Amino acid sequence: MLRASQRLDNLAPYALAKVFAARDAKLAEGVDVIDLGVGNPDMRPAQHIIDALKAALDDVKKPNHRYPSFNGLPEFRQEIAAWYDRRFGVKLNPDTEVMPLVGSKEGIAKFFLAHLNPGDPILLTTPCYPAYVGISALVQADVIDVPLSRANEYRPDLEAIPAAAADRAHLITINFPGNPTGGTETPEFYDQLLAWARKHDTFVVSDIAYCDLPLDPTYQSHSFLQFDKNKERTVEYHSFSKSYSMQGWRVGFCVGNADAIGRLAKIKANMDFGIFTAIQRGAMAALSGPQDYCAEVAATYRRRRDVFLEGVRKLGFEVPTPRAGMYVWLPIPKGAANSIDFTADLLNRTGVVVSPGSGFGKSGEGYVRVALCDTEERLAVAIKRMADAGIRAEGVPAAGRA
Ligand SMILES: *Cc1c(COP(=O)(O)O)cnc(C)c1O
Secondary structure, eight states, X not given: OOXXXXXXXXXXXXXXXXXXXXXXXXXXXXXXXXXXXXXXXXXXXXXXXXXXXXXXXXXXXXXXXXXXXXTOOHHHHHHHHHHHHHHHOOOOOTTTSEEEESSHHHHHHHHHHHHOOTXXXXXXXXXXXXXXXXXXXXXXXXXXXXXXXXXXXTOOOGGGSOHXXXXXXXXXXXXXXXXXXXXXXXXXXXXXXXXXXXXXXXXXXXXXTTTTOBOSTTOOOOOGGGTSTTOSSEEEEEESSSSSOOGGGOOEEEXXXXXXXXXXXXXXXXXXXXXXXXXXXXXXXXXXXXXXXHHHHHHHHHHHHHHXXXXXXXXXXXXXXXXXXXXXXXXXXXXXXXXXXXHHHHHHHHOEEOEXXXXXXXXXXXXXXXXXXXXXXXXXXXXXXXXXXXXXXXXXXXXXXX
8 A cells, every 4th residue: 555655744734835725715716916925036037048048949059958967067067166256255176066956945855865864863943944844854854943033133043052962963054144034144153153063063054045135235145165165064055046036947056065965966866867958058147147137136125125114114013124135024913823823814804925934944933924026016015905904013903804
């Protein structure tokens, strides 16, 4: 008899799946839904990138339609290494320290598969990108929660992690600028993190998907490899999905420690065939071409952030101004039972979709994530509907409750 594996049974239902289902039901009813649930950029990629993909599709001289290699075109790996050098002054060996990915989500999952046995302790900083929660459950890791709090500007308090847990843990995850919190790193924190990781012999999995979406002109993002210069205990993920709005193309990469990249390569060689070659050529154009697109996208998210924050603050919500990324991490109103309940209530009353914080790991409860993936006008409509429905930080009216 065919049964689900233990690793699948270990998986809680994907939190966003419930939100999608409720949203789709509203859409089927004809409700004018404003979808701020998923971090799904609504902008079109830059034309020179689309042109590079088109040219690759039509190029009869190159074998662009054949099976790609699971570890990417050598020239794509070189382009990634060159970008890291320009962007962060970090030198990478394109053949041993760079791995192109079918989106970074794919590579994060396979990295966990390559390195963790059931019961292995890991330190997960949460709230975090939900894929980390899912893959940790699938590999049956023993997840030790490291809470990110507003009081600590959404950076982990390393001293608060029990030394025994730090010593046992195989890895710690970090993500700056952070999804969903918008938290940012500082050089001082990264110095401290490296010293702590050496002391406890812990590997660092860093995710910089939002490094090119600064919203505050004084914020300068870093690679953790600027600190772990010898790549002794770091891999770092980056993605074309957010700053280049190429999320449907499925392309990202992982760089850093050669042994770890080699293990990731072994998993990939057995599980996938890499990225469609034409897409790799488009991604190369993204890295090597003009970068002003990223700045325009960041400016768009900044204007949206400001519209949304001004609106929710008028409704009494106290929210710090995120310095990077494309999200607002909003506390749920007083009296709301939990984030899932509030998300459902908000959808019923206003047609506005957000993501419940409980899907972002252990420390996500009590909040919802608002993705700034619609226009300023639509965000203003969302605020107006919330105001009209009487939704305020102090509470939600009982009348009309779903
Ligand atoms: C969106 C996101 C990703 C996913 O990137 P893909 O390359 O589209 O798979 C990875 N990490 C974080 C933190 C994200 O928010």
